[in-house]
Amino acid sequence: xxxxxxxxxxxxxxxxxxxxxxxxxxxxxxxxxxxxxxxxxxxxxxxxxxxxxxxxxxxxxxxxxxxxxxxxxxxxxxxxxxxxxxxxxxxxxxxxxxxxxxxxxxxxxxxxxxxxxxxxxxxxxxxxxxxxxxxxxxxxxxxxxxxxxxxxxxxxxxxxxxxxxxxxxxxxxxxxxxxxxxxxxxxxxxxxxxxxxxxxxxxxxxxxxxxxxxxxxxxxxxxxxxxxxxxxxxxxxxxxxxxxxxxxxxxxxxxxxxxxxxxxxxxxxxxxxxxxxxxxxxxxxx
Amino acid sequence: xxxxxxxxxxxxxxxxxxxxxxxxxxxxxxxxxxxxxxxxxxxxxxxxxxxxxxxxxxxxxxxxxxxxxxxxxxxxxxxxxxxxxxxxxxxxxxxxxxxxxxxxxxxxxxxxxxxxxxxxxxxxxxxxxxxxxxxxxxxxxxxxxxxxxxxxxxxxxxxxxxxxxxxxxxxxxxxxxxxxxxxxxxxxxxxxxxxxxxxxxxxxxxxxxxxxxxxxxxxxxxxxxxxxxxxxxxxxxxxxxxxxxxxxxxxxxxxxxxxxxxxxxxxxxxxxxxxxx
Numbered sequence: 001x002x003x004x005x006x007x008x009x010x011x012x013x014x015x016x017x018x019x020x021x022x023x024x025x026x027x028x029x030x031x032x033x034x035x036x037x038x039x040x041x042x043x044x045x046x047x048x049x050x051x052x053x054x055x056x057x058x059x060x061x062x063x064x065x066x067x068x069x070x071x072x073x074x075x076x077x078x079x080x081x082x083x084x085x086x087x088x089x090x091x092x093x094x095x096x097x098x099x100x101x102x103x104x105x106x107x108x109x110x111x112x113x114x115x116x117x118x119x120x121x122x123x124x125x126x127x128x129x130x131x132x133x134x135x136x137x138x139x140x141x142x143x144x145x146x147x148x149x150x151x152x153x154x155x156x157x158x159x160x161x162x163x164x165x166x167x168x169x170x171x172x173x174x175x176x177x178x179x180x181x182x183x184x185x186x187x188x189x190x191x192x193x194x195x196x197x198x199x200x201x202x203x204x205x206x207x208x209x210x211x212x213x214x215x216x217x218x219x220x221x222x223x224x225x226x227x228x229x230x231x232x233x234x235x236x237x238x239x240x241x242x243x244x245x246x247x248x249x250x251x252x253x254x255x256x257x258x259x260x261x262x263x264x265x266x267x268x269x270x271x272x273x274x275x276x277x278x279x280x281x282x283x284x285x286x
Numbered sequence: 287x288x289x290x291x292x293x294x295x296x297x298x299x300x301x302x303x304x305x306x307x308x309x310x311x312x313x314x315x316x317x318x319x320x321x322x323x324x325x326x327x328x329x330x331x332x333x334x335x336x337x338x339x340x341x342x343x344x345x346x347x348x349x350x351x352x353x354x355x356x357x358x359x360x361x362x363x364x365x366x367x368x369x370x371x372x373x374x375x376x377x378x379x380x381x382x383x384x385x386x387x388x389x390x391x392x393x394x395x396x397x398x399x400x401x402x403x404x405x406x407x408x409x410x411x412x413x414x415x416x417x418x419x420x421x422x423x424x425x426x427x428x429x430x431x432x433x434x435x436x437x438x439x440x441x442x443x444x445x446x447x448x449x450x451x452x453x454x455x456x457x458x459x460x461x462x463x464x465x466x467x468x469x470x471x472x473x474x475x476x477x478x479x480x481x482x483x484x485x486x487x488x489x490x491x492x493x494x495x496x497x498x499x500x501x502x503x504x505x506x507x508x509x510x511x512x513x514x515x516x517x518x519x520x521x522x523x524x525x526x527x528x529x530x531x532x533x534x535x536x537x538x539x540x541x542x543x544x545x546x547x548x549x550x551x552x553x554x555x556x557x558x559x560x561x562x563x
Contacts, residue, residue, distance in 0.1 A: 136511075144351075240429055260417075
């Protein structure tokens, strides 16, 4: 009986039997891809770039790279290291100030620590600071306080508070609730919960985030130097304006090597801290 | 009686299981003093540290007060003049993200271990990416402006380099840490590494890529807004120009506009991300 079924009926039966789901419609994806492609093409076409010059660009860049790195001018290395230390100092002081402000504020903004009327405005302030590009905050601040490395450090501190505080309250909120409940059951108030339950568990992550802030600041402090806050960025901007390419090459090498070194050291310390933190968490779980 | 023994048992048990706490006082002391020394060294101006000078800030504050007042009164009449530079900023962001997206695919597959078992080429690509990432964005822009001239081109090139660093690092690390049983299947079927990458790894990591590309687009809008400060085109150039003229009410309207655009792009990108991933 089944063998006499028409092919149409049989295929109908097959689809019903094996339950092959229908291919999802790809019309929207295709339409979206086309729209995105079109927008990109229009943006590329109308951008004020003489595209005919583009083939010459690699040659040009290669020419300048040779000028910079064929024989970097090492005679100004002491000055460069001096300025690099200034940038590092800016980054470090900025990181310390940022962390000192953001740990208490971030904790107050964490669910279960601060009261609701404080938590919500604090989070809104953090969000607004995060939305600003760092350099814009620096420009606003530096017009008020003047262009010195110290104000550069202040700019780094303030522009970092938004993100850093967010990390703090997210860390606090993601902690296991057991210790908090234990302290509360023993009659502890919010301050005691913070001191004996939250801080010991969160400290490794918070210190790790603090070091990460320092790494970020190293890059941003060079950028602040470009707009005049001093440090290696200012030196780089000056020598680029003079078109002293061998010195620019030397400065770039210094920036890259020092940045990578600090990343490596700071990364190693962070891993060490986090592993210590993990061992302690295991011990408290027992 | 039995309960007490049980209790002592468990405490003994716990005591046995907890590793001895390292109470090395000198270690803590060395750590803290190293930290203090480093901090002190960063505040000695003679060796390049920064001069913590609160008095000059107080002094400057009177100076800055009037500027601040001006900034609090944004000049909305200036807004029409900002449209064209703002559009250029968005264009730079989009073109830079798109160009780096195209290049990032092959570089990422080169930089991840499962997709490139060859140690030599992998470490070459990774070192290159690390060097690219160690140079801050505005430093690229400054040098590139001096190389290829003022305008949108150095801006796009800066964003391109910056984005490649981010996408290749984040996606290749994600590929490294994921489980790759599906690649075994490709290998078992006798595919070459390129074929395996194309038909399994690429299909599997596509959402990661899409996610990072959107993220770079968001970052690009923020960065391209300030690239103009060093001459790389976009709204930043206008911002720097108005600042040089001490037109702080114009500066504040530009900053407000940047803020609105940055938030709008973030919302848009979140919307697309939810649809896509």
